[in-house]
Structures are given as structure tokens and as C-alpha cells.
Amino acid sequence: MAARVLVGVKRVIDYAVKIRVKPDNTGVVTDGVKHSMNPFCEIAVEEAVRLKEKKLVKEVVAVSCGPQQVQETIRTALAMGADRGIHVEVSGKDYDTLGPLQVSKILAALAKKEEASLVILGKQAIDDDCNQTGQMTAALLDWPQGTFASEVTIDGDKIKVIREIDGGLETIKINMPAVVTADLRLNTPRYATLPNIMKAKKKKIASVKPGELGVDLTSRLEVLRVEEPAQRQAGVKVETVEDLVGKLKEAGRI
Amino acid sequence: MALCVRSLHYSGFSRQILKTTAVFSKRHISERVSSKSEPRSAPQTADHVLYTQEHFALKDSLRKIIDQEINPYVDEWEEKGQFPAHRIFKILGSAGFLGVNKPVEYGGLGLDFSYSVAVAEELGSINCGGIPMAIGVQSDMATPALARFGSAELKKEFLLPSIMGDKVACLGVSEVGAGSDVASIKTKAVRKGDEFVINGGKMWTTTGSQADWMCLLANTSDGPPHKNKSLICLPMDLPGIHIARKINKLGMWSSDTAEVFFDDVRVPCKNVIGEEGMGFTYQMLQFQEERMWGVANILTTMEKIIQETINYTRERKIFHQPVLHHQVVHFRLAELQTEIELLRSLLYRCTALYIKGNDVTKLASMAKLKGGRLARELGDGCLQYWGGMGFTSDVLVSRFYRDSRLMSIGAGADEVMLSIICKYMDTLPKK
Numbered sequence: 294m295a296a297r298v299l300v301g302v303k304r305v306i307d308y309a310v311k312i313r314v315k316p317d318n319t320g321v322v323t324d325g326v327k328h329s330m331n332p333f334c335e336i337a338v339e340e341a342v343r344l345k346e347k348k349l350v351k352e353v354v355a356v357s358c359g360p361q362q363v364q365e366t367i368r369t370a371l372a373m374g375a376d377r378g379i380h381v382e383v384s385g386k387d388y389d390t391l392g393p394l395q396v397s398k399i400l401a402a403l404a405k406k407e408e409a410s411l412v413i414l415g416k417q418a419i420d421d422d423c424n425q426t427g428q429m430t431a432a433l434l435d436w437p438q439g440t441f442a443s444e445v446t447i448d449g450d451k452i453k454v455i456r457e458i459d460g461g462l463e464t465i466k467i468n469m470p471a472v473v474t475a476d477l478r479l480n481t482p483r484y485a486t487l488p489n490i491m492k493a494k495k496k497k498i499a500s501v502k503p504g505e506l507g508v509d510l511t512s513r514l515e516v517l518r519v520e521e522p523a524q525r526q527a528g529v530k531v532e533t534v535e536d537l538v539g540k541l542k543e544a545g546r547i
Numbered sequence: 548m549a550l551c552v553r554s555l556h557y558s559g560f561s562r563q564i565l566k567t568t569a570v571f572s573k574r575h576i577s578e579r580v581s582s583k584s585e586p587r588s589a590p591q592t593a594d595h596v597l598y599t600q601e602h603f604a605l606k607d608s609l610r611k612i613i614d615q616e617i618n619p620y621v622d623e624w625e626e627k628g629q630f631p632a633h634r635i636f637k638i639l640g641s642a643g644f645l646g647v648n649k650p651v652e653y654g655g656l657g658l659d660f661s662y663s664v665a666v667a668e669e670l671g672s673i674n675c676g677g678i679p680m681a682i683g684v685q686s687d688m689a690t691p692a693l694a695r696f697g698s699a700e701l702k703k704e705f706l707l708p709s710i711m712g713d714k715v716a717c718l719g720v721s722e723v724g725a726g727s728d729v730a731s732i733k734t735k736a737v738r739k740g741d742e743f744v745i746n747g748g749k750m751w752t753t754t755g756s757q758a759d760w761m762c763l764l765a766n767t768s769d770g771p772p773h774k775n776k777s778l779i780c781l782p783m784d785l786p787g788i789h790i791a792r793k794i795n796k797l798g799m800w801s802s803d804t805a806e807v808f809f810d811d812v813r814v815p816c817k818n819v820i821g822e823e824g825m826g827f828t829y830q831m832l833q834f835q836e837e838r839m840w841g842v843a844n845i846l847t848t849m850e851k852i853i854q855e856t857i858n859y860t861r862e863r864k865i866f867h868q869p870v871l872h873h874q875v876v877h878f879r880l881a882e883l884q885t886e887i888e889l890l891r892s893l894l895y896r897c898t899a900l901y902i903k904g905n906d907v908t909k910l911a912s913m914a915k916l917k918g919g920r921l922a923r924e925l926g927d928g929c930l931q932y933w934g935g936m937g938f939t940s941d942v943l944v945s946r947f948y949r950d951s952r953l954m955s956i957g958a959g960a961d962e963v964m965l966s967i968i969c970k971y972m973d974t975l976p977k978k
Contacts, residue, residue: 329607365600372604485608487643487656490601 297352298341299409300375301400302334304359304366305420318518320389330366333415335373336475339482340445341413342374349447350411352376356403358396360384364498371493372485378498379403383510387503390512392421395503397429402506404434409470411452416441416474427474437467441476597661597895605662606669609644613673621674624801625946628793630678632715632757636685640712645686649694653702654710659902660836663687664894667840671847674943676950677802679844681754685709687840688958689716689762691833692778696821705760705780717758719749719781719807720830726751727963729764730772730827734809736765736779738816743767743779745812748791751957755805756790758783764826767819776826780818787812798949835907837958838915842894845918845954849887849925852947853880856929859936876932883925890917909971916964919955926951 306312307327315322330338341353355370357363358381367378381399383391404412412431417424431438439445439454443462446453447469456463457476485493503510531537541547595602616638624630639645640654647662649655656662663686670679693706708714725732734747745765752761760782767777781788791806821829857880860870871877897910926948930937937944955961969975 365603368600368604369607372608484612484642485604486641487605487608487647487662489643490604490608491656491658493604494601 296350297354297407297409298344298350298411298413299400299404299407300334300337300341300353300355300370301396301412301414301426302338302355302357302366302370303331303415303418304328304357304363305331305418308332308419314519314521318520320516320519328362328366330369331415331418331420333417333419333475333477334366334370335415335482336477336479337413337415338370338373338375339480340442340473340475341411342483343480344411344445344447345374345376354379354407354409356381356400358383358391358399358503359388367498368493369485371496371498372490373483374489375496377496379407380498380500381506382500382502387510390514391510392512392514393423393425393429395508395510395512397426397433398508399503399506400426400430401433402508404430404470406506411469412436412472414472414474416476427472431472434470434472436471438472438474439465439467440474442473443476443478445473445479597899598665602662602665605644605665608642609666609669610672612638612642612644613669617678618672618674621678621801625675625677626800628795628800629757629803630681630801632681632754633712635678636682636712636715638712639682640710645682645712646710647686649690649706649710650702653694653707655694660839661898661902663836664839664843664898667843668847671844672851675799675801675946676848676953677799680799680953681802683837683840683844684718684753685716688833688837689718691836692829693762693780693820695832696825696829697780698817701780701818701820709760714759715754715757717752717754717761717783717805719752719761719763721751722748723750723806727960729830732764732766732776734763734765736767736777736814738767739813741816742813743816743818745779745781745787745809745814748806748808750806751794752805752807753802755807756793756803761807762820764830767823767826770824773827774824777823778820778826778829779814780820781812781814785812785814797952798946799953834959835901835911838911839894839897839901839907841954841958842890842914842918845922845951846887846891846894848947848951849922850884852925852929852944853884853887855943856880856932859942860932863934870932870934879928879932883921883928886921886925890914890921893917909968912959912964912967915954915959916961916968919951919961922947922951922954 305328306321306323307329310327313322338355341350344350345353353375355367355375355378357367357378360383364380367380371378400412414427414430416427427440428438439452439456441457442454443457444455450469451466452469452471452473453464453466454473456465457478529540531540538547617635636645643656644666646653646655647658647666648660649657651657667683670682673679690706690709693702697706705714705716709716720729720732722732722734734745734749736743736745745763747765749763760780763779763781764776765779766775768775787810789808789810791808794804794806796804820826857871860876863870865873893910893914897907897914900910901907926944930944930948933942933944936942939945966975
């Protein structure tokens with residue numbers, strides 16, 4: 294029986310918020326804006342908790358990287374059924390440049406340290422849509438990966454993963470330890486009930502610094518500019534095919 | 548300052564840092580002012596005067612339930628004139644939101660009233676008044692006396708399933724001839740052996756047509772009117788109980804309101820909550836909580852209306868500029884928002900004193916009085932700025948205008964609140 298599952302949870306701007314670009318185009322407005330757990334991370338937590346309820350895993354550990362506020366996100370995971378949390382302290386400039394490469398290094402280090410047999414992540418975050426952390430984590434650990442999972446079944450020391458791919462569904466069998474990333478249809482996350490919210494208060498969240506895990510947070514990327522998507526321009530109606538060809542030529546499109 | 552750090556990074560060229568920081572920090576500050584015009588969004592866990600992280604976690608979870616299980620269907624239920632009470636209460640009950648301050652032995656959480664206030668506030672994000680009102684009846688009007696004074700047997704039969712959301716409760720106090728004047732209700736429960744035989748009727752029974760049981764206030768003896776009444780747990784499927792009609796109302800359409808008649812209804816005497824003759828007193832005791840609950844609920848709704856009005860008037864143009872840019876509009880909304888904050892401060896003060904064990908009757912009555920009146924003023928004022936659209940059923944403000952009118956009438960009319968305040972001010976003429 295797999296002992297420990299590591300679940301990564303990311304604190305992102307709530308999906309319902311209207312995103313505004315900062316006037317200096319260096320990023321988006323985050324001050325005073327509602328944040329919550331990334332929806333795919335919620336699905337990942339739910340899957341991990343279900344595995345525990347089925348007694349296929351013994352412990353679910355929720356991890357988040359960021360400043361003090363990410364502890365709220367970890368608490369939500371605890372209220373959903375995770376057993377304990379790890380807060381990897383990253384703040385200020387480091388937090389601004391934190392990306393999949395740094396996070397996957399952190400998760401890989403933690404997976405080894407915690408002797409996890411399974412790492413479950415959301416397939417991507419809704420703020421940067423990178424869809425890289427799971428894959429990079431598996432590569433750094435040299436573990437198999439089952440990404441875009443819409444169904445996960447543990448069978449002894451192997452995992453059967455049904456993946457959502459462009460052409461339909463692909464079924465693979467991978468050895469444990471492994472990394473799995475959750476897609477939308479994997480499950481419907483439970484509501485954190487009030488009794489569990491109160492119980493979560495007593496669960497432990499350990500704090501750790503990236504340096505202690507031997508991770509260098511230096512980014513290889515630099516954000517030059519952030520802009521809103523171009524406003525959609527009005528179209529032009531034409532009468533005949535000849536007019537259309539003429540207009541396209543005029544606009545230099547053909 | 549974090550903002551400077553951010554600009555330091557993004558500018559990239561160390562030579563330009565000193566020059567650009569000054570510009571960036573100025574622009575960041577001015578933008579901060581407008582970026583904070585977003586609605587109350589980020590939970591300010593650090594500095595809240597009443598709430599802890601658990602309160603905010605509670606609100607977040609409840610918000611998810613509302614967004615997924617309730618709000619998508621509100622329009623449909625308003626049209627139908629009823630919401631599925633059993634289904635919704637089961638969802639809320641399973642998540643622990645119906646027994647926040649009720650005893651743990653019966654499925655409650657045993658938390659203090661500030662958690663109930665947090666729940667009430669979050670329920671204000673439901674897009675109508677009827678459903679929160681029905682939930683309030685279930686969690687904080689039909690059950691408090693039972694939780695405090697009921698026998699273990701009664702609590703097991705009625706309280707436990709109500710907290711779990713398996714049984715729908717309703718409150719039978721008001722009658723056709725007695726609303727504000729509770730002492731003059733006429734419904735009688737006459738003892739015959741080990742049963743009470745009940746005759747009479749109740750009015751304005753929220754969720755009456757769906758309820759499994761009623762917390763009934765009836766006259767159980769011939770004594771002084773404040774000492775001759777008892778609260779009785781009445782199963783609603785007993786022979787002799789007639790749901791006369793569902794009442795058509797100005798607002799609160801998704802909440803079914805029934806007129807109920809009792810025709811020789813027999814119920815065991817052991818269904819009396821606590822002591823016979825103490826019903827009136829028991830009912831009075833929970834009014835403070837009822838009133839604070841109502842205020843918490845309407846605060847959130849009022850803020851939502853203000854924000855929707857801002858959004859609408861920002862888009863809508865009149866005389867070549869957004870309606871919002873006309874000074875009377877943004878100034879008036881600022882006035883109303885100020886009043887909301889004042890009422891919120893009163894509510895939190897009231898709650899904080901109450902959970903410490905103080906009698907907050909005067910403050911709670913003041914809050915309820917203000918809540919009802921502000922809701923009317925706000926609904927009327929905001930609707931005006933929506934113009935013709937405000938008069939249609941397609942917008943939330945018109946529903947709010949109708950729904951909120953009840954607050955000055957139900958759960959203690961404005962005039963009753965004023966009498967209570969005057970009693971504390973010692974200005975009521977002596978009889």
C-alpha cells in the first residue's frame with residue numbers, strides 16, 4: 294500500500310474575478326483581489342483524499358509555495374481531508390518570478406524528503422496556464438507520469454491512468470512512484486464541511502525554506518510586458534466574392 | 548515596499564532602477580486607489596474585528612455551495628413560487644451549516660454566535676431574499692428554544708434531523724389576528740389525558756407547505772397571557788392539519804408562505820418544549836439572535852446591489868457619459884455604502900457583546916430597525932439609477948426592492964423595535 298501522497302496546491306486569483314492589467318504593464322492587479330485554490334488543484338486534493346478513504350494511501354500531505362497567504366490555501370486542502378501541510382516560504386521578488394521550473398524542483402525535493410509514492414497535481418494553473426509543473430517534476434525525479442488524468446486506479450504497485458488526449462482517451466499503466474496531474478473530469482471536489490474546517494485548525498502546517506531543500510529559485514525568464522488582449526475590431530461585410538478578394542488584397546493579406 | 552521591489556525586477560536594467568522607481572511608485576499608489584474599488588473580495592484575515600481564519604474558510608465553503616447548488620436555480624424557483632427545501636437543507640445540513648451554534652450531541656458544532664453571523668452574511672450572496680429567509684427559520688428561529696430547553700427525546704426526534712437537513716422545520720407563531728401582538732394569539736392546546744388537542748390556525752408560515760414539523764406557540768392554559776403559552780413540536784402530517792393556501796406575496800417568491808389551520812389536532816403532551824407556560828419567554832429569548840441574523844444577511848445583499856448598480860451605471864451612457872460619472876450618482880452610492888458600514892459596525896459590536904454573555908436587546912433592535920429602513924432606502928435609491936431597466940424583472944435590483952420591503956415588517960416590525968428601544972430609553976408612557 295502506498296504510504297504517502299504529496300498534493301501541490303496553488304493560490305491563484307479566483308476564477309470569477311475580472312482580471313485587470315496594471316497601468317505600468319508589469320503584471321496584473323493582485324492587491325485586494327479575491328484569491329482561491331486553483332480549481333485543478335482542488336480536483337487533485339479530492340482525488341488524494343478519495344484514495345485515502347479507499348485505504349489505498351496512508352497519508353495526504355498538501356504543499357504550497359508562496360508567502361504567508363498561501364497557508365489559507367493549505368488550510369482549505371486540510372479541510373477537504375489532507376492530513377498535514379507544508380508551506381514552502383517564498384516571497385517578494387522570488388515569488389513574482391516563481392514558475393514551474395522552481396516549483397517542480399521544490400516538489401521533487403519534497404517528494405524525496407517525505408518519501409512520497411505519489412505526487413498529484415492539477416494539470417495547470419488558471420493564472421499562467423503553463424501545464425508544465427507535473428511533467429517537470431516527474432522528469433527531475435525520473436518517475437513515470439500520468440498527465441491529464443480523468444481516471445486513476447491503483448493496482449498494487451502500478452497505477453492505471455486514463456488520460457484525456459486530443460483524439461479521445463488513452464489508457465496507460467505506470468509504475469509507482471509516479472506523478473499524476475488531474476484534469477477536469479477526474480472528480481467533483483467535495484465542499485469543505487464546517488466540522489472539517491474546524492478540525493483542520495488542529496492539523497499541522499510545517500514551514501520550510503527553499504534553501505533548506507537545496508533549491509535555487511533563480512529564474513531564467515524575465516517578463517518584459519503584460520498587456521490585455523487586443524480589442525476585437527468590427528468586421529466589414531462585402532457583397533460578392535470578388536469584393537472579398539479585393540479587400541483581402543488591399544489589406545495585404547493575400 | 549513590495550511594489551517598488553516588483554518594479555525593480557521588471558525594469559530589468561539596474562541603471563534605470565533609481566529613475567524608474569520614483570515614477571512606478573507614484574503610479575502604483577494612484578492605481579491602488581482604483582484597484583481597491585473591487586468589491587469586498589480578499590478575506591482580510593489579518594485585521595478583522597470579529598472573524599478568524601475559520602470564519603473565512605466557512606464563508607468560502609458556503610459560497611461554493613451557493614454558487615453551485617443555489618444561485619443557478621434561483622430565477623426558476625422564484626418563478627415557481629417555491630424552492631426545494633428538502634434538497635437544499637440536506638446539502639447545507641451535510642456540510643454542517645444548519646447547526647453552527649447548536650449542541651454537538653445533536654449534530655451541531657457548538658460554536659459561538661459569531662459563526663452564525665458569518666453564515667448569515669454569506670447567505671446574503673444568494674440572489675433572492677426568500678431562500679436565506681427560509682434557511683434562517685430552519686437554523687435560527689424554529690430550533691433555538693428546542694436546543695436549549697427541549698427534552699433529550701424531543702431533540703433526538705426533531706432537532707437532530709433538522710440540523711442534518713433531513714427534516715424541514717417551520718415556525719408557527721403569528722396568526723391572522725396576532726402578529727406584533729404575540730401575547731394575543733388564539734390557537735389553543737387543550738389537555739386531554741396525555742395529549743393536547745389543538746384548534747386554531749397560524750399565518751405567514753415560511754416553508755409551511757413543505758415542512759415536516761412546526762415549532763408551534765399555543766395557549767396551553769388560562770392564565771396571564773405571557774405565562775400561559777407553550778412551544779410544542781408538531782409533526783405536520785398529523786390528521787387535522789390543513790395547509791389552507793399558499794400566500795401570493797409582493798416579494799420573497801421562492802419562499803412558500805402558508806396559512807395553516809388546526810382542526811382537533813392531537814399531539815402527545817411530551818412534545819412540549821421545556822416547561823409548560825414558558826413558551827412566550829422562550830420565544831422572546833431567541834429574538835436577539837434572530838434580529839442580528841437578519842441584519843447580517845441583508846448587509847451582504849445591500850452591498851451586492853450597490854456593486855451591481857456601479858457596474859450597470861458605468862456601462863450605461865446618458866448624455867454622452869456613463870451614468871456613474873454624474874456626481875449625484877456616485878455621491879449617493881457613497882452615502883449608501885457609508886450607511887452599510889455603520890450598520891455593519893453596529894452588528895459586529897452587538898455580536899461581540901452577545902458572545903461574551905451580554906444582553907444586547909437594545910442594540911439588536913436598533914440594528915434590525917436600521918437594517919429594514921436602510922434596505923428600503925437603498926433599494927429605492929439604486930433602482931432609480933437603473934432607469935427603465937430597474938423596473939423590469941430581468942435585474943436583481945427590482946427583486947431586491949420587493950424582497951427587502953419585508954424586513955421592516957417581519958421578525959419584529961419597525962414599530963416594535965422602536966418600542967423596545969424606548970423601553971430601554973425609559974421614554975415609554977407608563978400604563
